[in-house]
Amino acid sequence: MKAVVVGGGLGGLTAAVALRKVGWEVTVLERAPAFGEVGAGVGVMPNAMRALAELGLADDVRRIGTPRVAGGIRDTRGRALTHVDASQMEHVVAVHRADLHRVLRSALPEECLVTDTEVRSVEEVDADLVVAADGIRSRIRQELFPGSPQPVYAGTTAWRSVTTARFPRDLGIGQTLGPGSEFGVLPLGDGRVCWYAATVAPARHRSDHCSRSGDELGEVRRLVRDWHHPIGAVLDATPPDTVLRHDIHELATPLPTYVRGRVALLGDAAHAMTPYLGQGACTAMEDAVVLAAACARAHADVPGALAEYDRQRRPRTQAIAKASRMVGRVGHKLRNPVAVAVRDAAMRVVTSAPGVRGMTKFLDWTPPSLSLDR
16 A cells, blocks of 8 residues: 655654554655754653654654653743642653654655655545645645635744753753743753743734844843843853744634545644644644554555544544643733733642643543554
8 A cells, every 4th residue: 555645744754654664655745855844842742752652763762852851830030830840740852853853754765755846736646545744734635625714823923943052951841921921941952952932913023123133032032031040041042043933823723524535634734733732743743653553454445544543633633722722821822910910820829730630631642553463
């Protein structure tokens, strides 16, 4: 059986690795002239680490990443709102997106990776199965669901980058919530720190200074200028020309199905979500393993396999997308000082165990087996 994966991002490559593991012939078509990932870091959550373990890649990811257990949320003065320690939460492995992409790519033979190829229609693809992993602006989704709502602006603009300087290895994963804004740090294995900042803003908004100078790092400095250590030090260690800025979009209206004919939508093409639970890339990797397991069980029955994939993935991913949207509303999107004070007080008094259960609700996921002898 032959599969073609359209899109060579994290989700598409994971799908290719998973399908090959269950015996499919796979080709990955990437429209860019070379395979690679831009951006900063990603937290590979325990659910995604289990998916990678099923592919035999979890140890490789741990070797290049930083397993961190301790973490938490602070206010802008550095006072703890929540804390999660080693006894309460499974490891989150922080990696640079490019490094994670490299691990996935190394599990595939070079001949199955095809660059500089843009797929405009599924009719162009000769395969038993087409995996549409072509992102939030998926052309294949638009072709198959021409009347479905388009991605919408989520109300937030975000910056991200990685420091050049190394920071102490005991620096934990952290998130700071301010009125209408947030800042997060994700330490990488080599001591560098991936960071992100986000603030509520109109779509495509740029300050006059930023519009004239292009100084995105300066925009972040002004946003968090009075916030606690080490935020200032992290920004000081960031080359200005490495800062990326993107308005955040999502598929706010859930699709009625992730499959049509011989096509399966995967990752952002199916359920692009806000990043407030850190599950965008993680759920794409889940999708890949579930799809491969369904194809292995159904053998040549592609419609049956895709129906099973849709049955398993749509409820879970749409629930996560909804929860992520809600976290944003009660997190950095709060701007009223009274509402912010109430939220912060509530976060401080919530006992650790229920708080952790809430944070880990979606992490409790077990992948299906891809071993053909089981």
